[in-house]
Amino acid sequence: MFGLIISLQLNCNITLDEGCDISYTKYSSCYNKQISQESKEIFCESLKQLFILVKHCETCDITSMMDIKQNFGLVSLPTRKQAGNSITNCKNKLTCNRINPLDTISQIYESVDLMEAGLVNTPRSQGKCGSCWAFATTAALENAMLHDKSYYTGSIWDINNYDLAELYLLMNSQHSSYCKGGNFITAINEYDLGSTLNTIELETNFPYSSWTTEQIKFGVSKYTPKIQVSDYTLPYKQYKVSDGLVSTDTGLIYIYLDSYNTFTTKARKEIKSYLSRGIVVVGTMAAGFSNSFSFYNGRSWTGEACPCSNYPEGTSNYVNCIQKYMDHQITFVGYGKKNGIDVWVIRNSWGSGWGAGGNFYVPIGSNSFCIETTALTVIPKYYDKNAGVYSNIGSHSRGGSTQLDSDTAQLISNDGAYTGMPNKLSPWAIVLIVIGSIAGAALLVSTICWCVKHKREQPQQQPNVVQTVPAVQQRHDNGGRTL
Known part of the structure; x- marks a missing residue:
């Protein structure tokens, strides 16, 4: 998994396994940027941050704003x-x-x-x-x-x-x-x-x-x-x-x-x-x-x-x-x-x-x-x-x-309705869910198999079961399938 992350190619043909000097040269050419020491220093800091983010942020990539310190510019509105x-x-x-x-x-x-x-x-x-x-x-x-x-x-x-x-x-x-x-x-x-x-x-x-x-x-x-x-x-x-x-x-x-x-x-x-x-x-x-x-x-x-x-x-x-x-x-x-x-x-x-x-x-x-x-x-x-x-x-x-x-x-x-936003899960949460699902499925299959085997081995003389769940008995009789 680590190898896949390191070899990931980003915008401007920049990869995570190359130095900042090479990346900055590619970046400047890609976005037609004027090269300066100040913008390079900002870019290199941004690149470090991106290297951390890209491992779990699917919407993150090289962008034209990586050599600029953010200064947005909105002052307070009336409330x-x-x-x-x-x-x-x-x-x-x-x-x-x-x-x-x-x-x-x-x-x-x-x-x-x-x-x-x-x-x-x-x-x-x-x-x-x-x-x-x-x-x-x-x-x-x-x-x-x-x-x-x-x-x-x-x-x-x-x-x-x-x-x-x-x-x-x-x-x-x-x-x-x-x-x-x-x-x-x-x-x-x-x-x-x-x-x-x-x-x-x-x-x-x-x-x-x-x-x-x-x-x-x-x-x-x-x-x-x-x-x-x-x-x-x-x-x-x-x-x-x-x-x-x-x-x-x-x-x-x-x-x-x-x-x-x-x-x-x-x-x-x-x-x-x-x-x-x-x-x-x-x-x-x-x-x-x-x-x-x-x-x-x-x-x-x-x-x-x-x-x-x-x-x-x-x-x-x-x-x-x-x-x-x-x-x-x-x-x-x-x-x-x-x-x-x-x-x-x-x-x-x-x-x-x-x-x-x-x-x-x-x-x-x-x-x-x-x-x-x-x-x-x-x-x-x-x-x-x-x-x-x-x-x-x-x-x-x-x-x-x-x-x-x-x-x-x-x-x-125009009813103002919208599709709800799906919840974004962390990679660890996704892993745990997948593992839990696999384990749950395995347990369910194991339980079903045990139940089938157990039922086949038991003599079918349990009238109380038939009386309690007649729908199951009816399905067994008509469908010819053991549940």
């Missing part, structure tokens, strides 16, 4: 306890929102992958910067434009493939902390306020890279838009809302936000309705507590219990623990089955070389990585609320090693 049943607080105009204005769709696609349908762009990597919030926000804004493509034909957005600038958002958000973190709620409210974020911008005008973020993080200054004023755009609907004291316009749509409890059946149905409409949903997760998440290979679903899930839900210990670990903002871009399990398709911001083309799968209803606590979005500016499901997003070819399971592309009832 239900702080803000009542919604997060509406228009007084400071930074947590204002509209409760979901769209009806739940009763018939939805069997599975949806908005990346496959061309309604989200290929994921880029946030690199060393804690800018996940900017990537999730930009993903939602790009999705709104791709959804309304026909309204932007021939525009600068169309010509530039609806590729928007995360760096422009990073630089111009006054209420986020640049590479130290931010969140989708604040970002959309800042766009609504229109002070330093009065438009989206093009990636070609403000290209994002680890180098640019590293160079400017100690001297951040606001960027002036390079596009013409006539091209200034906010590609989502805005709604008039009020908290009783202040009225304002907001594009932030609240579906679910509750640190005490995970998604309800109603919330799951609403999220699936948005995805079937072709609209992404922004969420949060606890990524940093896991020692295997960054090594996820994308060929199966992944999941780990929410930190401190042993505390009863609703207690202060449980809530504080969850908030402590919530460190990453992500985007729901689909749902369906993966290896027979109902899963969410989640878009990450670690580049397309990680996971399943930059995405990962988490079992629905499991709250793995605390991922079922937040659901927010924006609605595309030209969306017709009576439009129903988006055409041709549920009929794509699936079934590959990093794709959802194939399906019939039919519409199904």
